[in-house]
Amino acid sequence: MKIIILDFTDWKVKIINNIKEDLQLEEAEILMYEKYWLSTSNIEYMIVPELEIETLN
Numbered sequence: 001m002k003i004i005i006l007d008f009t010d011w012k013v014k015i016i017n018n019i020k021e022d023l024q025l026e027e028a029e030i031l032m033y034e035k036y037w038l039s040t041s042n043i044e045y046m047i048v049p050e051l052e053i054e055t056l057n
Contacts, residue, residue: 003028005038005045014038015051023047 001023003016016036019028028047032038 001047001049002051003032003045003047004051005032005043007038007043009039009042019047 001019001021003019005014005016007014014036016032019031023031025047028045029040032043032045033040
């Protein structure tokens with residue numbers, strides 16, 4: 001499982017790899033804040049099993 005993060009403070013896409021499969025939303029928010037100093041007011045995120053990137057033209 002991975003967390004894909006759109007960080008509006010520096011306009012970057014960030015990915016947290018290898019999170020546990022049964023991670024709850026509250027736990028994800030605590031992880032992002034305590035370990036990576038990401039504020040939920042400045043980001044959008046989603047938890048996904050795989051990462052697929054599709055480029056649209």
